[in-house]
Amino acid sequence: MTTLDHDWPEPIVRVQSLSESGCPLLPSRYIKPPTDRPSASAVTTALNIPIIDVHAFNLDQPELRATVLAQVSDACRNWGFFQIVNHGIRPELLDGVRRAWYDFFHLPVESKQGYANNPRTYEGYGSRLGVQKGAILDWSDYFFLHYLPPRLKDHNKWPAQPPSLGDLIEEYGEEVVKLGARLLKLLSLNLGLHQAYLQNAFGGEDVGACLRVNYYPKCPQPELTLGLSSHSDPGGLTLLLPDDRIVGLQVRKDDNWITVRPARHAIIVNVGDQVQVLSNAIYKSVEHRVIVNSDKERVSLAFFYNPKSNIPIGPIKELVTPDKPALYSPMTFDEYRVYIRMRGPQGKSQVESLKSPK
Numbered sequence: 277m278t279t280l281d282h283d284w285p286e287p288i289v290r291v292q293s294l295s296e297s298g299c300p301l302l303p304s305r306y307i308k309p310p311t312d313r314p315s316a317s318a319v320t321t322a323l324n325i326p327i328i329d330v331h332a333f334n335l336d337q338p339e340l341r342a343t344v345l346a347q348v349s350d351a352c353r354n355w356g357f358f359q360i361v362n363h364g365i366r367p368e369l370l371d372g373v374r375r376a377w378y379d380f381f382h383l384p385v386e387s388k389q390g391y392a393n394n395p396r397t398y399e400g401y402g403s404r405l406g407v408q409k410g411a412i413l414d415w416s417d418y419f420f421l422h423y424l425p426p427r428l429k430d431h432n433k434w435p436a437q438p439p440s441l442g443d444l445i446e447e448y449g450e451e452v453v454k455l456g457a458r459l460l461k462l463l464s465l466n467l468g469l470h471q472a473y474l475q476n477a478f479g480g481e482d483v484g485a486c487l488r489v490n491y492y493p494k495c496p497q498p499e500l501t502l503g504l505s506s507h508s509d510p511g512g513l514t515l516l517l518p519d520d521r522i523v524g525l526q527v528r529k530d531d532n533w534i535t536v537r538p539a540r541h542a543i544i545v546n547v548g549d550q551v552q553v554l555s556n557a558i559y560k561s562v563e564h565r566v567i568v569n570s571d572k573e574r575v576s577l578a579f580f581y582n583p584k585s586n587i588p589i590g591p592i593k594e595l596v597t598p599d600k601p602a603l604y605s606p607m608t609f610d611e612y613r614v615y616i617r618m619r620g621p622q623g624k625s626q627v628e629s630l631k632s633p634k
Contacts, residue, residue: 285408288402292417306501327542330348355529356559363455365448373445374517395407402418414566417491418491421433452485452515459581460581477587477592478583478587490577512582513580515579516543520540524566525566528564546562556600
């Protein structure tokens with residue numbers, strides 16, 4: 277199905293419709309340049325991102341807490357990504373919310389068109405990121421919604437089908453927001469700061485949170501395209517619920533792409549650009565991308581835990597020294613997000629462009 281929205285540079289084509297058409301060849305708009313294809317650079321399955329049991333952080337056992345802190349610190353400094361297990365979110369909720377989103381994307385394309393989005397807010401049902409005319413597109417559809425602050429949460433823009441989805445989004449969002457706050461405590465302590473420091477830098481209780489649910493349909497020629505092009509996440513922290521039966525996420529480590537093997541009922545956490553800026557690059561946001569395949573569809577839920585949109589974000593003064601001066605000029609998250617949305621996924625070039633002139 278093709279839809280015309282005057283805010284997009286050209287008619288929107290639903291990837292689900294292309295997939296279900298049974299065409300044996302990938303349309304040219306989705307064929308990546310040879311250097312960006314999945315096989316163009318080394319891929320390894322011998323490594324996996326760290327898996328960390330965070331249950332001990334909530335216990336009154338200093339040695340176990342110290343172990344968790346050390347594992348998270350190493351992951352943030354050297355990987356930018358890690359999986360957490362025993363995080364406190366019920367497995368039944370994880371399975372239920374993922375299943376409900378599969379049910380939504382399995383609805384006929386026509387029944388989802390009422391939620392079609394535009395590039396001003398991205399809220400709703402979408403099939404592209406960025407507004408560059410003629411851009412090579414990614415093989416995915418998605419649904420984007422706001423969870424926090426409350427003034428941006430609009431249930432009328434959430435899917436009405438399946439009927440259980442709204443309540444599942446509410447419960448899942450509440451749990452992931454609590455988990456994001458706990459993780460910021462860990463990151464703050466590991467930077468030698470008071471445990472509430474990063475949360476306060478984000479705006480205290482007045483943070484932003486939004487959900488993008490990605491749908492990657494079956495692809496006739498997955499070796500020629502990506503479900504999501506290489507990028508680092510623009511926000512604070514990303515908490516991803518993958519489908520742990522199917523691989524798709526790849527993380528850049530040195531010169532290799534690591535194919536992430538999700539642990540059962542794990543949440544995958546990654547550092548966003550805003551935390552890289554606040555930490556003065558002690559913590560790194562890391563490039564990642566998504567591959568697709570020819571015989572399996574996949575859904576993932578990316579929950580973005582972000583700073584309040586109008587607070588200037590710059591390096592924390594306690595982390596700026598004569599030996600390591602501030603690397604970035606302050607910018608509000610709103611300003612940065614507009615910049616990102618115009619360009620779409622662009623590797624690490626977005627956050628690198630924030631660096632202060634020498």
